[in-house]
Amino acid sequence: MNKEALFGKTLSELKTIAESLGLKPFVGKQMADWLYKKDIHTVEEMKNISKAARDKINEQYCIGRVEHSNVQESVDGTKKYLFPTANKKFIEAAYIPDKDRATLCVSSQVGCKMGCLFCMTGKQGFQAQLTAGEIVNQIKSLPEYDKLTNIVYMGMGEPFDNIDNVLKSVEIITSDYGLAMSTRRVTVSTIGIIPGMKQFLEQSDCHLAVSLHTPFDHERAQLMPIENVYPLEKVIQEIKSFDFGKQRRISFEYIMFSGINDTKEHVKEMARLLNGIRCRVNLIRFHPIPDTPLKGCSEEKMIWFRDQLTKKGITTTIRASRGEDIFAACGLLSTKELLKKQKEQE
Amino acid sequence: MDSQRENYETIVSGISKISETAYLIRIQYPWAWQPGDVTGIKLLEHEPPRLYSIAGSDNKNEITLLFTEKPDGLLTPRLSEVKKGDTIFASKPFGKFRPGSLNSWWICNGTGIAPFRGVWMNEEVHNITLLHGVRNSDDKYFNEEINSQHEIKYTACLSRENSGKDFHGRITKYLAAKGHFPVDTNFYLCGSTEMIVEVRDLLISKGIPFTNIYTEIYF
Numbered sequence: 001m002n003k004e005a006l007f008g009k010t011l012s013e014l015k016t017i018a019e020s021l022g023l024k025p026f027v028g029k030q031m032a033d034w035l036y037k038k039d040i041h042t043v044e045e046m047k048n049i050s051k052a053a054r055d056k057i058n059e060q061y062c063i064g065r066v067e068h069s070n071v072q073e074s075v076d077g078t079k080k081y082l083f084p085t086a087n088k089k090f091i092e093a094a095y096i097p098d099k100d101r102a103t104l105c106v107s108s109q110v111g112c113k114m115g116c117l118f119c120m121t122g123k124q125g126f127q128a129q130l131t132a133g134e135i136v137n138q139i140k141s142l143p144e145y146d147k148l149t150n151i152v153y154m155g156m157g158e159p160f161d162n163i164d165n166v167l168k169s170v171e172i173i174t175s176d177y178g179l180a181m182s183t184r185r186v187t188v189s190t191i192g193i194i195p196g197m198k199q200f201l202e203q204s205d206c207h208l209a210v211s212l213h214t215p216f217d218h219e220r221a222q223l224m225p226i227e228n229v230y231p232l233e234k235v236i237q238e239i240k241s242f243d244f245g246k247q248r249r250i251s252f253e254y255i256m257f258s259g260i261n262d263t264k265e266h267v268k269e270m271a272r273l274l275n276g277i278r279c280r281v282n283l284i285r286f287h288p289i290p291d292t293p294l295k296g297c298s299e300e301k302m303i304w305f306r307d308q309l310t311k312k313g314i315t316t317t318i319r320a321s322r323g324e325d326i327f328a329a330c331g332l333l334s335t336k337e338l339l340k341k342q343k344e345q346e
Numbered sequence: 347m348d349s350q351r352e353n354y355e356t357i358v359s360g361i362s363k364i365s366e367t368a369y370l371i372r373i374q375y376p377w378a379w380q381p382g383d384v385t386g387i388k389l390l391e392h393e394p395p396r397l398y399s400i401a402g403s404d405n406k407n408e409i410t411l412l413f414t415e416k417p418d419g420l421l422t423p424r425l426s427e428v429k430k431g432d433t434i435f436a437s438k439p440f441g442k443f444r445p446g447s448l449n450s451w452w453i454c455n456g457t458g459i460a461p462f463r464g465v466w467m468n469e470e471v472h473n474i475t476l477l478h479g480v481r482n483s484d485d486k487y488f489n490e491e492i493n494s495q496h497e498i499k500y501t502a503c504l505s506r507e508n509s510g511k512d513f514h515g516r517i518t519k520y521l522a523a524k525g526h527f528p529v530d531t532n533f534y535l536c537g538s539t540e541m542i543v544e545v546r547d548l549l550i551s552k553g554i555p556f557t558n559i560y561t562e563i564y565f
């Protein structure tokens with residue numbers, strides 16, 4: 001029998017499990033402590049739970065922690081970790097150390113269904129949803145776990161296409177019973193799946209990042225097929241109707257493509273679109289993927305675009321490009337080649 | 347609340363099984379819609395809706411939807427069991443996929459043919475090339491209807507059957523073997539992510555500007 005993983009269960013789920021095994025609910029809290037505060041790999045190691053109770057748990061459950069199977073390191077210190085998932089699939093997580101912070105970019109799906117024109121993960125297609133455990137595992141099993149200051153859901157997949165597992169993972173990461181990270185240190189990024197985004201805004205306090213890439217709908221539809229179903233204008237409407245309070249941040253990601261989204265008209269339309277939203281725009285260098293018809297902008301153009309947006313009153317930064325040499329930079333995560341090799345071997 | 351999230355009770359006018367896994371369902375629908383629009387469908391008030399392209403309208407104040415049953419799916423195993431007169435929930439129409447009706451290529455797989463039916467039933471079409479990727483000839487939905495449309499050049503690409511009449515192989519194999527493409531034509535792609543991503547890459551590699559490629563992904 002395949003045992004179910006405990007890692008990735010919320011506190012209330014762990015209490016329910018304890019009760020279903022005829023144990024007291026506080027055993028659920030004890031399990032949470034072992035799973036998220038300590039570093040264990042077997043039920044046997046839960047030493048403050050009685051042997052009889054551990055045996056009962058062990059019959060049906062395992063811990064479910066998984067170590068990375070490969071790591072690549074960039075000249076700039078960025079590391080790309082490969083984690084195996086259920087059904088012999090793989091995902092990548094990018095560890096990005098910086099001066100005073102260390103960020104982990106986690107994946108939420110194996111592959112992605114959204115087919116954005118500029119993205120390597122999109123080319124891979126969709127293989128599977130990650131469980132909450134598989135998402136949190138990327139963090140807890142990271143060798144640099146103790147150094148982590150920030151988590152961004154910007155790896156493989158569209159988080160709001162896997163909303164239930166993403167919300168559970170966010171709960172575990174930010175709860176006192178879990179990894180106890182501040183919600184101010186966690187950002188979830190979306191291309192604008194409106195139902196999932198609404199659920200996230202209502203049920204979590206973490207920051208939100210929206211991939212914008214162009215303010216014009218016809219252009220956006222050609223870069224991002226989702227525009228046809230959940231148009232940017234509706235995404236912005238939802239965001240404007242939500243009270244973000246003082247602490248919670250909303251940012252917009254903008255990959256710069258030469259001759260496509262880098263003109264005066266784009267600046268003007270961005271200013272109109274974002275008017276009334278207290279936000280930040282992050283300009284991102286495009287890292288060309290194989291056979292792409294798109295080209296990145298020059299450094300000068302990016303600086304010009306940033307300055308124009310700033311003049312319009314929009315806080316704008318150019319995101320430093322990290323891990324390009326190991327394909328860990330934004331939009332480059334993909335295990336397509338790995339999957340192909342696996343298929344050939346099967 | 348916007349039209350995508352608000353769902354209204356409506357009545358099933360009819361449902362028919364058209365292949366081993368595919369169904370056509372007709373529902374009462376009082377709202378005006380455009381070819382390419384989708385609607386959200388669910389059976390219970392408090393469950394997430396699934397989206398379906400409007401596959402034309404066979405009667406006034408009705409729309410037709412084409413769907414396949416996914417055995418482990420949330421909605422479709424139950425949707426295939428509904429009967430005429432049952433109540434289901436539908437949203438107002440929405441979406442911005444607008445397949446061209448003139449001098450265009452329509453490329454789809456499986457139920458991705460649905461929005462194109464919305465076009466040929468509602469608009470005058472002229473010089474359309476339609477490529478439909480399916481597993482076998484049983485899945486050539488609307489085959490007879492298409493054959494009566496003289497402005498639609500139809501090719502079914504059968505991945506799992508050599509019918510002798512249709513192309514044997516996937517759409518990408520058909521397209522890869524084709525030498526020349528009109529670069530000033532618009533291409534409308536609808537269906538699975540895998541098909542769309544591969545076909546889009548292939549068209550781009552054959553010199554089609556990405557700005558001539560329009561996509562609707564059934565994610």
Ligand SMILES: Cc1cc2nc3c(=O)[nH]c(=O)nc-3n(C[C@H](O)[C@H](O)[C@H](O)COP(=O)(O)OP(=O)(O)OC[C@H]3O[C@@H](n4cnc5c(N)ncnc54)[C@H](O)[C@@H]3O)c2cc1C
Nearest residue numbers: 396397398399412413414416419420421422457460564565
């Ligand atoms: C804009 C749009 C229009 C659509 N129009 C139509 C239509 O006209 N006709 C139609 O039949 N469907 C259409 N769909 C798909 C439809 O919304 C449902 O997803 C589908 O009917 C399955 O619903 P379900 O609840 O039965 O299955 P689900 O519960 O959604 O999932 C079924 C199974 O498939 C797996 N799965 C889901 N998506 C994928 C994927 N992309 N790749 C691999 N595995 C996957 C799931 O994990 C699960 O095992 C459309 C989707 C979109 C976004």
Ligand code: SF4
Nearest residue numbers: 112114116119122157
């Ligand atoms: S950019 Fe994000 S949503 Fe788009 S294909 Fe890549 S992973 Fe998916």
